[in-house]
Amino acid sequence: xxxxxxxxxxxxxxxxxxxxxxxxxxxxxxxxxxxxxxxxxxxxxxxxxxxxxxxxxxxxxxxxxxxxxxxxxxxxxxxxxxxxxxxxxxxxxxxxxxxxxxxxxxxxxxxxxxxxxxxxxxxxxxxxxxxxxxxxxxxxxxxxxxxxxxxxxxxxxxxxxxxxxxxxxxxxxxxxxxxxxxxxxxxxxxxxxxxxxxxxxxxxxxxxxxxxxxxxxxxxxxxxxxxxxxxxxxxxxxxxxxxxxxxxxxxxxxxxxxxxxxxxxxxxxxxxxxxxxxxxxxxxxxxxxxxxxxxxxxxxxxxxxxxxxxxxxxxxxxx
Numbered sequence: 001x002x003x004x005x006x007x008x009x010x011x012x013x014x015x016x017x018x019x020x021x022x023x024x025x026x027x028x029x030x031x032x033x034x035x036x037x038x039x040x041x042x043x044x045x046x047x048x049x050x051x052x053x054x055x056x057x058x059x060x061x062x063x064x065x066x067x068x069x070x071x072x073x074x075x076x077x078x079x080x081x082x083x084x085x086x087x088x089x090x091x092x093x094x095x096x097x098x099x100x101x102x103x104x105x106x107x108x109x110x111x112x113x114x115x116x117x118x119x120x121x122x123x124x125x126x127x128x129x130x131x132x133x134x135x136x137x138x139x140x141x142x143x144x145x146x147x148x149x150x151x152x153x154x155x156x157x158x159x160x161x162x163x164x165x166x167x168x169x170x171x172x173x174x175x176x177x178x179x180x181x182x183x184x185x186x187x188x189x190x191x192x193x194x195x196x197x198x199x200x201x202x203x204x205x206x207x208x209x210x211x212x213x214x215x216x217x218x219x220x221x222x223x224x225x226x227x228x229x230x231x232x233x234x235x236x237x238x239x240x241x242x243x244x245x246x247x248x249x250x251x252x253x254x255x256x257x258x259x260x261x262x263x264x265x266x267x268x269x270x271x272x273x274x275x276x277x278x279x280x281x282x283x284x285x286x287x288x289x290x291x292x293x294x295x296x297x298x299x300x301x302x303x304x305x306x307x308x309x310x311x312x313x314x315x316x317x318x319x
């Protein structure tokens with residue numbers, strides 16, 4: 001077990017959502033923080049919330065798609081604290097749309113942020129861990145690192161790749177017993193992720209049940225840093241869904257397609273081809289989002305058993 005008090009923790013994507021929630025939970029545990037994202041003012045607000053727990057915080061404005069930025073993040077961490085204990089690759093974006101109907105530049109940017117950003121983070125952190133002989137690298141994946149969901153193809157591909165990154169690094173570090181590579185696999189969280197992403201569908205995306213709060217996922221992440229293990233799913237009920245997918249893949253894929261088509265998207269909204277891919281969102285940064293699930297878990301289960309899919313819903317999403 002790693003005692004987190006006074007440990008040095010780097011978190012990318014710390015301006016909002018899970019990143020901000022994780023920074024607060026690490027601060028509550030007594031860690032020293034280095035928080036990184038593209039939005040300086042949002043990082044200052046994250047730092048203010050962490051200062052309330054007495055945490056020492058270094059802000060480093062960082063675009064994880066630029067390797068020099070990530071190297072600077074690592075070097076400034078060492079210059080300030082002289083060591084690194086935990087590095088969290090949390091920065092991530094998505095894009096809503098069909099694979100063929102979304103400009104490839106958007107797919108490329110999702111991949112650059114979610115995968116290259118994490119690779120750059122690992123390339124910056126691991127040499128430090130090797131010199132120290134210890135350290136914890138946490139990649140924030142998703143349940144979608146193991147099972148797909150329609151209408152977010154580049155996100156699914158990138159999260160599968162991120163899990164592959166963790167596997168590759170564990171193989172490289174097999175003889176380094178005190179260097180841990182962990183993957184957090186949360187299900188949908190109600191964050192600004194759904195509001196800020198580019199939208200090529202024209203309907204407002206919402207989290208799907210069983211949605212996880214960013215704070216619950218952040219506590220799982222902190223627990224993973226303190227007690228490293230290969231993977232942690234949050235909530236654990238998603239393991240049942242993954243097991244069912246292994247046994248009945250086609251049936252589960254049809255169910256997922258039906259649920260997503262009928263309940264993932266709400267009101268008509270303007271199509272937005274840029275979102276926060278190339279520039280940060282202009283909305284005030286928050287931990288939680290404004291688009292909670294449109295249906296509860298038990299009602300959804302009842303609908304799956306006894307309801308009928310709206311036959312017009314799927315065509316309206318793919319026009």
